[in-house]
Amino acid sequence: MRSAAELKYGEKGMIDFIDESHPSARRILEVGFTPGQEIQLISKSIFSDPMAYSIRGTLIAIRKSEAECIKIL
Amino acid sequence: MNIGVQKQIPFITLIGPPNSGKTTLFNYISGKNFKTVNYPGATVEYSIAKILKKFNFEANLLDSPGIISLFPESLDEKVSIDAIYNHPKFGSPDVVIITVDASQLSRHLLLVHQMIEAKFNVIIALTMIDMLNKKGLDISIPDLELYIGCKIIKVDGRIGKGVDELLEAVKKDIANPKSNRKTNPILSGHNNQSATLIELFKRIEDIERKVLIPYSLSNNDIDLTAANDKLKSLSNLLNIKSAKQLDPMTLKIDKVILHKYWGLAVFFIIMSTIFTSIFWLASPIMSIIDDAFGFLASHAFSILGNTWYGDFVSNGIITGVGSVLIFVPQILILFLILGILEDTGYLARGAMLIDKPLSKIGLNGRSFVPMLSGFACAIPAMLAARTIPNKKERLLTIFIIPLMSCSARLPVYALLIAFLFPAGKAWLAGIFLTFIYLFSTTTAVVVAALLNKFRSKLFSDKDRSSFILELPSYRKPKFSVVLNNAYHSSKLYFKKAGPIILGFSMILWFLTYFPNTTPKINGSGLSQDKIIQIQKSERLASSYASDLGKFIEPVMRPLGLDWRVGVSLISAFTAREVFVSSLALIFKVTERGQPLQNSIIEAMRKATIEGSGQKLFTTSTIIGLIVFFIFALQCLSTIAVSKKETGGWKIPLIQLFVFTTSAYIFAFLAVNGLKLIGIP
Ligand SMILES: Nc1nc2c(ncn2[C@@H]2O[C@H](COP(=O)(O)OP(=O)(O)O)[C@@H](O)[C@H]2O)c(=O)[nH]1
Ligand SMILES: [Mg+2]
Numbered sequence: 025m026r027s028a029a030e031l032k033y034g035e036k037g038m039i040d041f042i043d044e045s046h047p048s049a050r051r052i053l054e055v056g057f058t059p060g061q062e063i064q065l066i067s068k069s070i071f072s073d074p075m076a077y078s079i080r081g082t083l084i085a086i087r088k089s090e091a092e093c094i095k096i097l
Numbered sequence: 098m099n100i101g102v103q104k105q106i107p108f109i110t111l112i113g114p115p116n117s118g119k120t121t122l123f124n125y126i127s128g129k130n131f132k133t134v135n136y137p138g139a140t141v142e143y144s145i146a147k148i149l150k151k152f153n154f155e156a157n158l159l160d161s162p163g164i165i166s167l168f169p170e171s172l173d174e175k176v177s178i179d180a181i182y183n184h185p186k187f188g189s190p191d192v193v194i195i196t197v198d199a200s201q202l203s204r205h206l207l208l209v210h211q212m213i214e215a216k217f218n219v220i221i222a223l224t225m226i227d228m229l230n231k232k233g234l235d236i237s238i239p240d241l242e243l244y245i246g247c248k249i250i251k252v253d254g255r256i257g258k259g260v261d262e263l264l265e266a267v268k269k270d271i272a273n274p275k276s277n278r279k280t281n282p283i284l285s286g287h288n289n290q291s292a293t294l295i296e297l298f299k300r301i302e303d304i305e306r307k308v309l310i311p312y313s314l315s316n317n318d319i320d321l322t323a324a325n326d327k328l329k330s331l332s333n334l335l336n337i338k339s340a341k342q343l344d345p346m347t348l349k350i351d352k353v354i355l356h357k358y359w360g361l362a363v364f365f366i367i368m369s370t371i372f373t374s375i376f377w378l379a380s381p382i383m384s385i386i387d388d389a390f391g392f393l394a395s396h397a398f399s400i401l402g403n404t405w406y407g408d409f410v411s412n413g414i415i416t417g418v419g420s421v422l423i424f425v426p427q428i429l430i431l432f433l434i435l436g437i438l439e440d441t442g443y444l445a446r447g448a449m450l451i452d453k454p455l456s457k458i459g460l461n462g463r464s465f466v467p468m469l470s471g472f473a474c475a476i477p478a479m480l481a482a483r484t485i486p487n488k489k490e491r492l493l494t495i496f497i498i499p500l501m502s503c504s505a506r507l508p509v510y511a512l513l514i515a516f517l518f519p520a521g522k523a524w525l526a527g528i529f530l531t532f533i534y535l536f537s538t539t540t541a542v543v544v545a546a547l548l549n550k551f552r553s554k555l556f557s558d559k560d561r562s563s564f565i566l567e568l569p570s571y572r573k574p575k576f577s578v579v580l581n582n583a584y585h586s587s588k589l590y591f592k593k594a595g596p597i598i599l600g601f602s603m604i605l606w607f608l609t610y611f612p613n614t615t616p617k618i619n620g621s622g623l624s625q626d627k628i629i630q631i632q633k634s635e636r637l638a639s640s641y642a643s644d645l646g647k648f649i650e651p652v653m654r655p656l657g658l659d660w661r662v663g664v665s666l667i668s669a670f671t672a673r674e675v676f677v678s679s680l681a682l683i684f685k686v687t688e689r690g691q692p693l694q695n696s697i698i699e700a701m702r703k704a705t706i707e708g709s710g711q712k713l714f715t716t717s718t719i720i721g722l723i724v725f726f727i728f729a730l731q732c733l734s735t736i737a738v739s740k741k742e743t744g745g746w747k748i749p750l751i752q753l754f755v756f757t758t759s760a761y762i763f764a765f766l767a768v769n770g771l772k773l774i775g776i777p
Binding site: 042044047048049050051052053054055056058059060062066067068069070071072073074076078080081082083084085086087090 | 347564
């Protein structure tokens, strides 16, 4: 199972589920990363962390560890 | 709760997700001038104001920090949520206006749903319609009202579009007997389960599909209901697709700005451009002001004559105040550049770019904005740290903010740098100033890293760390907005610093003029000017200030300085700028026809350590002073705010002690180190 952190530049993916064991899981959901949504990796900061995704028509930056709990199809 | 019979005017609260246009709307309705910034998390404290008279509606309006949901993660979000459930003074609101970004419908309706579920009385102000229209889309208001079940009005707070209609709806709602009572909202704790959240988003997406319509259609009033259903759902699918398109311009710019390696380079170029430009952009305007005050001071002196009131007006007031007012252009430019940066949408990117390096030293990407605003003033900067969810990271950010080079230090540095570099070399001075900024920022980072090692002792908290931040689309900065913001920040700055500077100038003047107001000297064979000069130094040498200064003298000696600088340093604890005005005063700088700043520097060059003939201000002592100002926490208001924001005296007292002692130690090392290697 891949996570959003493994997407390549410009690659798209469909969210399958959010790993709820991560303490940030609720906030990740609240900002709009929900199952069924398409996301695209737009950019990475130096050290590949944080990463910015296109989601629901906006750009959201999250840490790599947080991206890892977003599982994609 | 509110059982009193006393008639209260309605209480309206404005909430909404970050960056959805709350403050813009609030400013328009209340006539206030709070800062609006293209950064999620610009407002960290609520503010209350009466609705402007012209709207013909007497009510209190509250603006609040942005929230994503009813479950707060950080202090600024908690401020909002506390205020809507139960404001200490106004109770719960009669009506809550929720701003919803029309181009972010599927994300922003989450809060609306939670609010309605919690039984709040809500009206939606739909903002950023222009952004949605640009994507060729619009929203069908009747449909959206139907699905959400509350009144919805399109507004644009920047130009006031729809505001009358919005307030009309609020009035009507309050007049409606059903909602006449204050509601008793439910503290809903049950619906923050992930399953509920996911379910809620599904419902919202469904609504979004039904209400998004092509812009052209809504414009031409074509009846959509007439179109056949199949066509409708097809067009809606396309609508959603184009609604989810990112702004192409933003994507292009981010290719560079958020580039894995270039990004950081651009970051440093932007930061150093800011500080280099402060000097050379401001210097032509500064010399005009400088000339004007020099002219005023010397004329006041010649009109009023060599009397105590002549001296009071020209030295106590004009010189004291003028010596600080000269720096208005620099401070204005600093605020202007910061404002442009804020309005473009870069701040969030900056935060993202340095999240990783900052998290290595116990800070957070969200520390970036507080640190940057620390370049303007430590007080709002400490408040801005509220957006950092993790307590440890927040306290650490607050701890190092006094090291960020605030605008009150600018006049001090400007004067001291002007002493070091010959006039006409503004670019050199600019580079040196940039170096000071870099140095103080590095120091802040080092202090954070050191503290991070011992943080378990200092801050007891084990919150998880997180960084989730929306990056808003880039926007061309609106110059009128930026100018307005810069003007108001500068005004605020001088409202705060002005009275202190004026007050201290007067006190210091008194201390330096009395008790020996007319010293007897042997003036035979000397010119009038010379006599005045000798009288001045005689008067100062036997003044109260001098008596006071003798106490400080032993402390100042190791820094190569004397009691006169000591008095100035001590007065600078009220506010750093006072240092400049008190130097001006103590070295009594009114010489005929000299511009003010030049004459301060002239007087400084001539000043000698009493009784030795040795020059007081040299390259090494000036650099020592700069080092002192880099470290010292000389600001009473900062200490007060630090106490409030950290919830106790522990941190502010440690800050005061650590920063001021190290200021002294490092200044000592700098002065004597430089002397050792042969720099006087
Ligand atoms: N295009 C557009 N921009 C807006 C509108 N309303 C506000 N803004 C801008 O959006 C940014 C965020 O606004 P602000 O009021 O600070 O949002 P807040 O965080 O909700 O208080 C500012 O730069 C405003 O100028 C609008 O209707 N259309
Ligand atoms: Mg705001």
